[in-house]
Amino acid sequence: MILLKTKEEIELIRDAARLVGKSLAEVGRHIRPGVTTAFLDKIGEQFIRDNGGIPLCKGYEGFPSAFCISVNDVVVHGIPSEEIFIKEGDNITLDCVVELNGYCGDSAYTFTCGEVSPEMERLLKTTKEALYIGLDKCKAGNRIGDIGSAVQMHCEKNGYNVVRELCGHGVGIKMHESPNVPNYGVRGTGPLLKEGMVIAVEPMVCMGSKNVKFSKEDGWTCRTKDGKPAAHFEHTVAIGADGPDILSTFDFIENN
Numbered sequence: 289m290i291l292l293k294t295k296e297e298i299e300l301i302r303d304a305a306r307l308v309g310k311s312l313a314e315v316g317r318h319i320r321p322g323v324t325t326a327f328l329d330k331i332g333e334q335f336i337r338d339n340g341g342i343p344l345c346k347g348y349e350g351f352p353s354a355f356c357i358s359v360n361d362v363v364v365h366g367i368p369s370e371e372i373f374i375k376e377g378d379n380i381t382l383d384c385v386v387e388l389n390g391y392c393g394d395s396a397y398t399f400t401c402g403e404v405s406p407e408m409e410r411l412l413k414t415t416k417e418a419l420y421i422g423l424d425k426c427k428a429g430n431r432i433g434d435i436g437s438a439v440q441m442h443c444e445k446n447g448y449n450v451v452r453e454l455c456g457h458g459v460g461i462k463m464h465e466s467p468n469v470p471n472y473g474v475r476g477t478g479p480l481l482k483e484g485m486v487i488a489v490e491p492m493v494c495m496g497s498k499n500v501k502f503s504k505e506d507g508w509t510c511r512t513k514d515g516k517p518a519a520h521f522e523h524t525v526a527i528g529a530d531g532p533d534i535l536s537t538f539d540f541i542e543n544n
């Protein structure tokens with residue numbers, strides 16, 4: 289069942305999503321060569337708690353930390369570790385869900401450390417563009433397939449591929465609600481978008497092939513099969529009568 293949220297609920301989700309945006313920026317400020325992903329996670333978890341939020345990823349189906357931190361060929365669900373050191377030229381995706389006053393927001397951003405290759409810059413730029421192109425379709429009367437189709441077309445047009453195994457999702461009361469929001473699809477198909485629906489749109493885009501594998505050791509870490517980099521940007525958005533109401537924000541992120 290797809291829940292419709294009231295105006296009041298949407299404001300509460302906005303508050304939670306805004307705290308996610310601030311948290312991504314706070315952790316992003318600490319990215320530099322030599323820091324571990326465990327250090328970044330610790331800073332982020334403290335920031336969320338200091339601001340009255342609950343980091344929902346921690347403990348979710350056994351996930352051990354507040355943030356998913358995914359470096360280079362790790363597409364999503366990277367587990368922060370004392371053994372993973374950031375180095376110049378890396379891309380680092382921070383993904384986090386926060387509950388605040390009973391409602392939750394979900395957002396992700398792929399940062400870079402220092403100078404990265406022009407190929408990497410272009411991947412990140414295209415993935416972020418794909419997110420906003422998908423968000424543009426978040427209007428009552430459209431369908432879920434309109435979002436996926438727009439995201440997929442933009443990525444493939446630029447020579448990239450979208451991951452099939454993982455999707456966006458409804459969000460708000462819980463971290464994962466109905467419907468699934470794939471990053472691929474066919475225009476005019478899938479569930480109808482209605483005013484008051486709140487979803488997370490989150491293109492996961494590969495520089496090389498779309499195939500991914502999940503770590504046998506930890507069960508979470510999702511990597512590209514070909515070892516090429518991937519990027520991931522995510523916003524929480526409310527479906528409006530006339531267009532998207534983007535509830536999370538990248539405005540706190542420097543050089544966004």
Ligand code: MF3
Nearest residue numbers: 345348351356383384385394
């Ligand atoms: N933000 C992710 C998502 O979009 C996080 C879920 S995975 C978790 O669904 F286990 F780390 F929580």
Ligand code: CO
Nearest residue numbers: 394488490522
């Ligand atoms: Co999500």
